Amino acid sequence: MNARVPGFVWRIVAGYALVAVLWILVSDEIVAWVAADLAEATWISGVKGVGFVLVTAGLLYGVLRRFWRKVMLHGTRGREATARYRALFEHGNDAMLVIAEGDERILEANRAAGLLYGPGKQALVGRRFSDFQVAAPPEGGDEAVPAGTIWHRKAGGLRFPVEVATTALTWDGEPVRLVIVRDVSGALAQKVTLDRLAHRDALTGLPNRQVLADHQRLAMAHAQRTGSLLGVCFLDLDGFKAVNDSFGHEAGDELLRQIARRIKAQLRAGDTVVRLGGDEFVLLLVDLDALAECEGILMRVLTAIAQPVALDGHQARVTASIGVAVYPNDGLGADRLLRDADEAMYRAKAAGKNRIAFFNAILERRAKVREELLDRVTRAMNEAQLTLHYQPIVSMGSGRVLAVEALLRWAHPVLGVLPASEFLPFVNDGRVALDVDLFVLACARADMAQWRTGGCEPALHVNLFAHASHLPRLVDAIAALAGDLPAQALTVEVDSANLMHGAEVSGTLLSACHALGVRVALDGVVAGSDSIHAMVTGTFDEIKIAPGLMGLGPGASGLPPLVRAHLDLAAVAGRHLVAKELGFPEHLPLLAAAGCPAVQGFAVSKPVAAAEVPALLTRQFAWTGIGSGDSNGWI
């Protein structure tokens, strides 16, 4: 209790003391000055004393009356306030408890507290407040329940979420706390419902697209922290539309629900499955050590999905295609990973559905570089950076030029002149292959027209990719070039590696060319049954072998058996054979001695520009080396 004397009391006492002292000091002087004699002075002093007593008594009465009124008023107000607070405490809707500071023993509880915890407020007094707090119930682990929610227990054991507010007070001079407890189970249930609606897919109950970004961000951070892999998997059902069409939309919905449950059942704790919408799902597989682990889980998912689904008296069956991007191996951003997984999923569909396809960043980058190169090749054709050079194919017997082979060169503005071997392998199989084939045929035709005006008309070899899908357009261009030349003066060279992958293509190409009077050469023969088959059956008009790739190295004193076998077989079968890419003059006498009909390569002549071809054709390549030892060579 506050025992301090109010300030106004001190002020009154001090004022009274001052007036009294002044009166004592001054009043006798006044009496002596006013009174005419002693008797009169005695009488005035008596009156003065009585007057002083009456005045001070009057003052005292006034002060005490005022003080008394204040005290009375204060007491009434205090009692009224106490009654009001007690009514609030007693009848408030919130549970209120007064608990001792320290051991939290309940000193008083209101009616609402009695109802909240049961069985009544009196039963609460003396118990510890902390005893009511319990851990969250298992269903309280719902992600929609905010973290940090406090759970209390009723007398019957039921758990409920609460909000607690405390205020420090004194109670009979002792420190206590007033605790207000509010049951928030209603509000929380409402929040959980709203949260479910916002973050859950209504059909399957799975998390929805809104949740995916958060889950993915956390999963990526986890992978980074632990050094593990994260599989971001895009799953799309195969043939789902047919279920809707055959059994109705309701049945389709039921199938989606069952498939969602099956997917979830195959995942591990910590993994996530989200329904994006329609028949699309995203799976986040965490804590992976290797791709094989990811593949194992997804194989189980595929198997589970492929089991028949019972739909109201019917049985439906769907499969799924899954595309996987792996963090941090593939795209490093969340959006990029999803896009990569989506792209891989389309690859899984294209490859026949019901399968898994992994996105591979390295392959993808390589493909990108290849695409860029193809664009550059296209630009090079448009900007006349690609030209044809011509290399003679020379008869071993006569030393005359039998034909010239058109070889592409790229006058690259930065890298200088690039031979075909440096860029054509990228073009093969690509979308630009037909353009390059048509470009070669058109250039050769233009060069041929130039030569003809100069009075020469060499036999011509052109190299074509001749892809199956391009043949109809290609044949027209071949026909146009062949039409400018005498019959059999045009030879189309096709790489043996290309023909390996399309036997029926070679058949179509061969018959189309033969119908046009165009020869076809099988180029790039290294070894194997293709060349033997070609020579024995006579399907090709010419075989070109590269002795250097058959073991004929620099300084060789004899031909490798493989070269000799090809030469012998060509001779026996009566086929024309050209030994190409000859870089060493010392190989020429060996080939000549073995009966090689024709040769081509730097040891004979390098490729020359179109303008130099007429001079090349007049040249008589004279073989000077037969029997003359070191001076072997062509002049």
Ligand SMILES: Nc1nc2c(ncn2[C@@H]2O[C@H](COP(=O)(O)OP(=O)(O)OP(=O)(O)O)[C@@H](O)[C@H]2O)c(=O)[nH]1
């Ligand atoms: N029952 C049902 N159908 C849906 C729902 N959302 C989308 N669809 C249908 O799901 C189908 C999905 O189309 P697609 O993925 O092309 O069907 P698909 O037969 O699986 O085709 P592929 O993926 O190429 O195998 C469409 O016909 C949509 O109308 C849904 O909530 N319930």
